[in-house]
Amino acid sequence: MSVYILASASINPVTELRDTLLPAAAARPEGRRCAAREPDYKMYIADANVRRRMSRVMKMGVAAAVQCLSQTGRQPDAIITATGWGCLSDTEKFLRNVLENGECLLNPTPFTQSTFNTVGAQTAIVLKNTNYNTTYVHRGFSFENALLDAMMRIREGEAVQALVESYDEHTGASFKIMERMGFWRQGAVCGEGVQCFVLSAQPGAGGRxxxxxxxxxxxxxxxxxxxxxxxxxxxxxxxxxxxxxxxxxxxxxxxxxxxxxxxxxxxxxxxxxxxxxxxxxxxxxxxxxxxxxxxxxxxxxxxxxxxxxxxxxxxxxxxxxxxxxxxxxxxxxxxxx
Amino acid sequence: MEIIVSGVGIVSGIGFGAAETLAAMAGRRAGLGGLTLFDSVYRDVFPVAEVKAGNRVLKQRLGLPEGKTFSRTALLGLLAAVEAVDDARLPLRKGLRVGFVSGTTVGGMDRSEGFYGSFLLHPGGGRLRDVAVHDCADSTEEMAVRIGATGYMATVSTACSSGANAIILGARLIRHNVVDCVVAGGVDALCKFTLNGFASLKILDDAPCRPLDESRAGLNLGEGAGYVVLERKSADSPGAYCRLAGYANVCEAFHQTASSPEGHGPYEAMRQALASAGMVAEAVDYINFHGTGTRNNDLAEGNAVKRLFAKRVPFLSSTKAFTGHTLGAAGGIEAVLSALAIKYGLLYPNLNYTRPVAEHGLPPVTGFRQGVEINTVLSNSFGFGGNDSSLLFSKV
The missing domain is CATH 3.40.47.10 (Thiolase/Chalcone synthase)
Known part of the structure; x- marks a missing residue:
């Protein structure tokens, strides 16, 4: 069950979203954390009000999807999202508000933006795409779950092109908690990033x-x-x-x-x-x-x-x-x- | 290839297992009551449908060591998943490749929110084992290992349609020969995070919820789990409940937390589920509504049903006045109820109904009925983000 990768895009700690080549030089991050290099979102999400309402990870997801789809110029027949940690920043924000405000007078926005399908749903809203849409949240299998789903949709004939997007973000608290769990021993670095792919049964102009x-x-x-x-x-x-x-x-x-x-x-x-x-x-x-x-x-x-x-x-x-x-x-x- | 449901497992505020669940339905005993699981300012404000046992008792039921930390989500899921595989006699049938797909919205938040309070006071505070079970896959892996379903595993999180989308993936994994058999459904435990989230959205009713009623004023939260065992129909498959005849997943792409009043997403989910099964709307005998009891959902869903079933509206009811809205578990729990409805010829009452919704006027079933010929059931699950899914079950 193989598929062609027609287009891809990445927001990561090393390269820029608009880069087409890998850089000749790259530095290792200082310390045990590295942050994704965010693009100029205006280039990808034109409406300032829409940008303002989105969390950082939502903007990263939508920008990467827009950049990826600009290479194929076509609406995807499926939007399949993967994340292990989810929208951590909003999850923490809402939880902190609950605890610090004694459960009173809470702003619902961080709650609604904390759900794991937020990025996939926002991508669909921005693209006005009503096709198949789901989100996988299974640790180190999340992305693999999404890939297999996309490959099955394509084989079923339900999708000519499927958009698979992955996202993970870290926060100060998540870094600290995982540090206490021993995650960052032996040289491991806490990272984050968003990747998007357009997959299809047919090869495209983008290569084979x-x-x-x-x-x-x-x-x-x-x-x-x-x-x-x-x-x-x-x-x-x-x-x-x-x-x-x-x-x-x-x-x-x-x-x-x-x-x-x-x-x-x-x-x-x-x-x-x-x-x-x-x-x-x-x-x-x-x-x-x-x-x-x-x-x-x-x-x-x-x-x-x-x-x-x-x-x-x-x-x-x-x-x-x-x-x-x-x-x-x-x-x-x-x-x- | 025909996919059948060969086993079911269910736990919710109205009981442990299929028998207790049906007895509560027949006796019109809703699972709603006061909050006892954790402290909250909403304790005496919003009724909830708790599973009627603390974590210690749940561990005893499952034969798990008292000292080991489990999220409540994992414990509730284990009860339903073990019931489902026993029901399908999976432990006795050797050589099957068994997969497990679970939907959940908050995973082990019930433990991590306790951790986070201590952590906020001091970065060295809180017990790590409480936050180690935070992520959504923790409960999935606990269940998959316990029931021997590690052939392929996945966790789905599409808000309130998570359980339904888990079942759709399960059927497809069998069709694509990834595994022979899949245990699929959903689970969620009540927690402070969710309670406050829905309270902040102002869509909780301080009285028992009234789905499909003109006076409806919001939902009640519940907790629980529901799993079905799916496999391909074959000569040696045991007595099946029903077929999973069709399904559809669409995205309304309308609003992060609301449906369009016309119910475009719900309409497409139901229409495409019928089309995938090659069935016409008139074939549906009963619709298990998503029916949360919010102004928005029951308007949108009802309008969509009225449009799609213009010639003849089937029997319909929401069971959420019994179980509360169990979020990621709802698709699993209601799939189990749909399978039981077909096998035993049942219709479930829509509690607390007095007046039809002004805009669509759809009347739900209000009494428990048995001995009804139910050939085909449509089960709806609609989530935040417009993730709308419908499952279509029909007689084998």
Whole structure:
């Protein structure tokens, strides 16, 4: 069940939304947090009143969707959204108001903007799009859930083009709480970002990059993960060395956790790019990796900050990610020859 | 491929399990009462439909260790999910790839809001285990592991249509051969966050809610869970409740928290659900309304029904005066009620009804009725953000 990636857009801590090429240089964030580089929203959401009423994460989601859809020039037949953390900022704002104001005289706006489907719903309202619309909120599977749904809609003939959007934002409190939980040990950086993709069964003018398959594996044991990865490669008649690059979900500079070590070991002859030290980590970060894979394949060039020894050609990329040791996922991306 | 419902599980303010739920329906016993689960200034202001047991008792029912932290959401979900898989005899049927899809609006907020109060006083305050269960997927993973449904899992959050959209995804996962069988539905626990959210929107009624009534003045919140077991119809599938004959998900793209008065979104959800099943409106015997009791919803939904069912309006009622509005669970709970209505030939009363809504005048069923031939039921779930979904169940 493969689909073409017709268009993509990303708001992340490294690149600008309007950038078409990956930068030649990128700095690691100072400290343990990195913030997404927000665009000039006027460029994407013309109505000042609409902009003023939106939260930061809503604006990021809508701006990325508008920029992504400008590449296809067509209404999507489905809007499928993914988030792990949700609209944290408004959730906290409302909760703080409840506690500090003794449940009295509350402004309902942060409540209505705290719901997880806010970004997908706002995107639909701005686009005036009444098609299929849903939101997935399953930790490190949220984006993968959304991708599979889009692939099924396309296969069902219900969607010619599906918009998949992911968003996650962090706040001071969420950073602190996860710090207390030990999330940011071993070099991990707290990140955030919004990614959008237009997927279709038919290739478009934007190129012939295909998302061939998505695999989700639940559970903390290494051996079943190793076996499922082997079966996944077998299903696609691939040997590890047929892959040009592994985008590894390792949080730090080196392979870190046992899962990344195992996966990087399977692909030991393949260049490994560890992107999280630059872009940070969050539940839907595999969407950032997919966006990055599309860019790398289109450019046929990997910047030095990402990879010391870039491969000669970049036609096939495996993305591996895991969230909190339980949600493991693999995405297989390739350029059609 | 025909998708059947082979098991159901339900818990709400009117009881634990399908039998207690139907007994309450027959006895017209609503689940509404005073708030006891947490302190709130709204304690004696707004009636709510609590599941009638504290977390300690819920853990005992489930055989869970008292010392381990679970969100109430996970506990309510576990009760219904375990009932559903036992009902479909899944534990006895080996070799099935079982998936789990759950809808929820606030996940483990019932615990994290307690944490956050202490955290606000001091950044080192609050017990981490209370906030570790905050996210929406925590309850999903607890349930999936307990019922052995880790073949594929997903959590859906589209406000009040979460449970319905979980069921739609479940059916599609089977059609696409991702898994053989899916447990799908929704769950939500009452919490201060939600209560204050709906209070701030001024759409809570301080009296028992009156869906489809001219005097309706808002909704009552409830909590609970409802899951169905979905699988493809085959020779060896056990006695099925009904088929999931059709479904549709649309977005009204009108307003963040309101429906258009004409009910364009509800109309399209119902129309497309019928079309997906290849059925005409006249085939529907009963509509389980979203029917929250707010001015806006019952106007929009009723107008949409009147337009789509212009030739003949089916039996209709909202069951939310029994269960309260259980938000992410509503689509799951009402799917279970729809399946039971078909299997046992039941119609559920719309409580607290006296006068028709002026604009559409649709009269709901007011008495509990059994022995009625119910072949097809339409179940509506409409959420904030215009996420409108309809499920169509029909006799096997």
């Amino acid at each position: 990059v295909r998302l061939r398959d998505v695999l989700c594996v639940f559970g903390g044991e290494l051996q079943p993960l190793r076996e499922k990865l082997a079966l996944f490669l077998q299903k696609h008649r691939l040997r590890p060395e047929d892959v040009d690059m592994l985008l590894s979900g390792s949080a730090g500079k080196d392979s870190g956790c046992p899962y990344c070590r195992m996966v990087e070991g399977v692909f030991k002859t393949v260049p490994v790019a560890r992107y999280k030290p630059f872009f940070g980590d969050y539940p839907t970060v595999s969407s950032l990796a997919l966006w990055l894979a599309g860019r790398l394949i289109a450019q046929q060039q990997a910047p030095r900050w990402l990879l010391d020894a870039p491969p000669e050609q970049i036609n096939r990329i495996v993305i591996y990610n895991h969230y909190k040791t339980k949600n493991h996922s693999f995405l297989l991306v390739e350029r059609e020859q």
